Amino acid sequence: MSYTSTEMGSDNESPFTDNGSDCRSRWEGNALKKGPWSSAEDDILVDYVKKHGEGNWNAVQKHTGLFRCGKSCRLRWANHLRPNLKKGAFSQEEEQLIVELHAKMGNRWARMAAHLPGRTDNEIKNYWNTRIKRRLRAGLPLYPPEMHVEVLEWSPEYTESRILGGDRRHQDFLQLGSCESNVFFDSLNFVSDMLPGTSNLADMVSCKTLGNGASSPRYEDFMPLLIPSSKRFRGSESLYPGCSSTIKEEIPSPEHFQNTAPQKISKTCSFLVPCDVDHLPYGNQHSPVMIPDSHTLTDGLVPTSNPSLGAVKLELPSFQYSEATFDQWKKSASPPQSDILDPFDAYIQSPPPLGREDSDCFPNCDTGLLDMLLLEAKIRNNSTNNSLYKSCASTSPSNVVGVSVSQIKSEEFDDSLKSLVHSEISISTQHNADGIPPRQREKERQPVLDITRPDVWLASSWLDHGLGIGKEAGSMSDAIAVFLGDDIGNDYMQMSVGASL
DNA sequence: AACTACTTCAACCGCACGTAC
DNA sequence: CGTACGTGCGGTTGAAGTAGT
Structure with a gap:
C-alpha cells in the first residue's frame, strides 16, 4: 500500500x-x-x-x-x-490477561478483545506480535509460572472451546478425507501448512528433490533460517544470549546442514535458541517454560549445557487449553480428563511432566508425530469402548506411545489414516446436528488429534530427531523413508543418519 | 550528523459468514 | 437456490519512529 x-x-x-x-x-x-x-x-x-x-x-x-x-x-x-477506547500502553494486568487469553484462545484477537474493555483486537494483535515475541526471542518464557492461571474459570464456554475449538485449516484437513488415495500427501501438505517454516512436504516427496531440496530456493523454507538474513543476525548476541559469537561468522550452507552433526548445528544455526534456565528470569527450573517463538511448554528441565531448540517461526497457533486444564496439569501429573475429551487428545494436550522424577504419566512423550498419528488411528480403530486409552492409563504408557512407525506396514498405516479421517468426519457430522451455528461451530471445534499444533510437533521428538538430540531417532526416519519411497527415502535416511552422527 | 537496521502500529487485504433479495 | 451485500476476523504491509553504529 x-x-x-x-x-x-x-x-x-x-x-x-x-x-x-x-x-x-x-x-x-x-x-x-x-x-x-x-x-x-x-x-x-x-x-x-x-x-x-x-x-x-x-x-x-x-x-x-x-x-x-x-x-x-x-x-x-x-x-x-469509538468512545471508551483506552489509549496508551497496556497495564500489567492487561498484559497478563492477554497472555492468559492467548494461551487459551490462540490468535483469536477479537475474542480476546472482548475480555479487555477499551482495547481493540488490532491493539492486542500488535501487542502480541511485538512485545510478546520480543520477549520470546530473548529466550524468556512466554507464560511465566506465577501466572494466575486460575483467574479464568473452567467455564462451559472454555470447555466447549477446548473440546470443539479449531480453525478452518483443521476442517480443511478433515475434508481431505474425501480423497483417500491422496490422504497422506494431503496430510503432508496440511502439516506443511501448519508447521510454519516448512515447505510443502508433499511437493518435496513428489518432486523427489529432498536431496537437493535444501539448496533449492523452492525448499529453502524447509530449513528455515538456515540461510539467515543479515537482519536476523543483527543483534543476535542479545537475542540469543547463550549463543556463541560464531553465530555471525558461520553462515552455513544448506549442504552444511545435511552433513553436519546436530551439535555443530546448534552452535551455528540462528533458529536454535538457547534456553538456559539458569538465566531465565523465572528461574524455577521446574516451571513451565515456553520454547521461544512457540507456544510450547517445556518442563523447564533444559540442561544448561544443552541448549533447547526453539521453534522455527514466530507465529504459531496457540495450544488451546483451558486455564483450568492447565491448572490441573500443575496439580496432577496426569492430564485432566473428561468424558468428552478424547483420550488421545488428552495425551496430546498433556504438557511435559513438571519434573521427570515426578511423572509416571507418559514418560515416553518424545515419540514422533507420525507415531502419535498412528496411535490415534489405532485408538480410533479400537475405541468403541476406549479400551486402549483405559489400558493406556493403567499400564505403562510406553507400551502405547512406543509404537514405532517402522514396525507398521504402510498399508496398515494407510488404513489407520483412513480410519482417523473417517472418525473425524463422523465427529464433524455429529456436531452438525447439535444446533450450534455453523460459524460458531467452525470457530469452536477442534479436531481431537491436533497434530497441527506446534507444541505437539515440538513436544514430539521429530525436531529432536532431525537435530540429533532425540532418543528414538528411528521411528520418524523410518516413517518418512517408508512414505518417500526408495529413492527419496534413502536420501532422507542418509540425511537422518548424518544428522544423528 | 548520517546511515542502517529494527520496531511499532495504523491501515489494508483476503476470506468467510450471515442475511436479504 | 443462488447471488450480492454488509460485516467481522486474522494476517500482512509499510511508513514513521527509534536505536545502534
Missing part, C-alpha cells in the same frame, strides 16, 4: 488500487482514499456515527461524501474513534 496522502480529498487514486475487493466493487466513479485518516475525516465519521449509529458503513460515503469505503470506516471507528 502506499500512503501518499494525508489530506482528505487529495491524491485520489485509481479505484483499482484502493483497499480491497469490497471497496473496489463499490466504486461508482469516486476515488476512495486510503492511508492514514486525517482529523477532518475523523470528524466526519464521528459525526456520521452520532447521527446514524454504527453499522451500515457503506452508507457513510453516500451520506457524508467521505472518500472512504465502508470497511475502512468501520475499522477507523472501531480502532480509534
Whole structure:
C-alpha cells in the first residue's frame, strides 16, 4: 500500500488500487482514499456515527461524501474513534490477561478483545506480535509460572472451546478425507501448512528433490533460517544470549546442514535458541517454560549445557487449553480428563511432566508425530469402548506411545489414516446436528488429534530427531523413508543418519 | 550528523459468514 | 437456490519512529 496522502480529498487514486475487493466493487466513479485518516475525516465519521449509529458503513460515503469505503470506516471507528477506547500502553494486568487469553484462545484477537474493555483486537494483535515475541526471542518464557492461571474459570464456554475449538485449516484437513488415495500427501501438505517454516512436504516427496531440496530456493523454507538474513543476525548476541559469537561468522550452507552433526548445528544455526534456565528470569527450573517463538511448554528441565531448540517461526497457533486444564496439569501429573475429551487428545494436550522424577504419566512423550498419528488411528480403530486409552492409563504408557512407525506396514498405516479421517468426519457430522451455528461451530471445534499444533510437533521428538538430540531417532526416519519411497527415502535416511552422527 | 537496521502500529487485504433479495 | 451485500476476523504491509553504529 502506499500512503501518499494525508489530506482528505487529495491524491485520489485509481479505484483499482484502493483497499480491497469490497471497496473496489463499490466504486461508482469516486476515488476512495486510503492511508492514514486525517482529523477532518475523523470528524466526519464521528459525526456520521452520532447521527446514524454504527453499522451500515457503506452508507457513510453516500451520506457524508467521505472518500472512504465502508470497511475502512468501520475499522477507523472501531480502532480509534469509538468512545471508551483506552489509549496508551497496556497495564500489567492487561498484559497478563492477554497472555492468559492467548494461551487459551490462540490468535483469536477479537475474542480476546472482548475480555479487555477499551482495547481493540488490532491493539492486542500488535501487542502480541511485538512485545510478546520480543520477549520470546530473548529466550524468556512466554507464560511465566506465577501466572494466575486460575483467574479464568473452567467455564462451559472454555470447555466447549477446548473440546470443539479449531480453525478452518483443521476442517480443511478433515475434508481431505474425501480423497483417500491422496490422504497422506494431503496430510503432508496440511502439516506443511501448519508447521510454519516448512515447505510443502508433499511437493518435496513428489518432486523427489529432498536431496537437493535444501539448496533449492523452492525448499529453502524447509530449513528455515538456515540461510539467515543479515537482519536476523543483527543483534543476535542479545537475542540469543547463550549463543556463541560464531553465530555471525558461520553462515552455513544448506549442504552444511545435511552433513553436519546436530551439535555443530546448534552452535551455528540462528533458529536454535538457547534456553538456559539458569538465566531465565523465572528461574524455577521446574516451571513451565515456553520454547521461544512457540507456544510450547517445556518442563523447564533444559540442561544448561544443552541448549533447547526453539521453534522455527514466530507465529504459531496457540495450544488451546483451558486455564483450568492447565491448572490441573500443575496439580496432577496426569492430564485432566473428561468424558468428552478424547483420550488421545488428552495425551496430546498433556504438557511435559513438571519434573521427570515426578511423572509416571507418559514418560515416553518424545515419540514422533507420525507415531502419535498412528496411535490415534489405532485408538480410533479400537475405541468403541476406549479400551486402549483405559489400558493406556493403567499400564505403562510406553507400551502405547512406543509404537514405532517402522514396525507398521504402510498399508496398515494407510488404513489407520483412513480410519482417523473417517472418525473425524463422523465427529464433524455429529456436531452438525447439535444446533450450534455453523460459524460458531467452525470457530469452536477442534479436531481431537491436533497434530497441527506446534507444541505437539515440538513436544514430539521429530525436531529432536532431525537435530540429533532425540532418543528414538528411528521411528520418524523410518516413517518418512517408508512414505518417500526408495529413492527419496534413502536420501532422507542418509540425511537422518548424518544428522544423528 | 548520517546511515542502517529494527520496531511499532495504523491501515489494508483476503476470506468467510450471515442475511436479504 | 443462488447471488450480492454488509460485516467481522486474522494476517500482512509499510511508513514513521527509534536505536545502534
